[in-house]
């Protein structure tokens with residue numbers, strides 16, 4: 001059963017832990033995005049013509065001291081990221097992936113709660129239009145009716161937008177109706193992740209700042225899984 005609450009245990013006055021889960025199609029860049037968020041290489045990320053990740057795994061970042069201020073106090077941030085098998089998966093059924101992720105969400109975030117699900121989506125791959133095999137459908141089924149308040153899109157391979165001579169706004173302007181409808185339904189929460197250019201540290205800061213904005217807009221509420 002899913003419920004919403006304010007995570008008092010997770011946020012004392014000067015330390016905050018944020019809990020994130022990564023969803024997305026096979027090879028969309030989930031593990032790589034997880035590593036950027038954690039500032040580590042905890043998750044196995046590699047190019048393959050099939051799905052690499054078969055199991056869920058949780059990674060924890062080190063503590064980012066004085067990452068932000070809250071109520072006049074400096075806050076130390078820790079990030080926890082749950083990496084999941086891609087969906088559609090090249091070897092595992094939908095039922096299997098869903099069960100695996102459901103159990104992992106309950107195990108890792110059952111009590112503490114989930115702040116945000118990131119739908120990891122390559123900019124150069126159209127969003128899956130088939131409802132039944134779409135990662136969006138998986139998010140809805142696992143997060144329940146409040147999924148729209150707890151989901152953001154992380155666009156990976158964003159350097160391809162520049163290579164095509166576009167900027168982010170022009171890319172979104174050209175987006176399919178399916179993607180635009182999804183973006184509107186999640187209050188246009190999106191982040192672009194670039195492989196080239198900025199250092200990984202700069203990228204992590206930029207992405208984390210956006211994520212914290214989304215979490216603040218949600219008044220730090222979490223989804224719990226019991």
Ligand SMILES: Nc1nc2c(ncn2[C@@H]2O[C@H](COP(=O)(O)OP(=O)(O)OP(=O)(O)O)[C@@H](O)[C@H]2O)c(=O)[nH]1
Nearest residue numbers: 027028029030031032045046047052053086157195
């Ligand atoms: N150019 C570029 N390559 C990326 C980006 N993100 C990920 N990659 C590469 O894409 C490949 C797949 O990345 P992963 O992070 O393993 O993807 P995944 O979604 O975890 O893959 P599965 O576990 O197979 O579902 C790797 O070679 C990454 O280095 C990006 O933003 N830009």
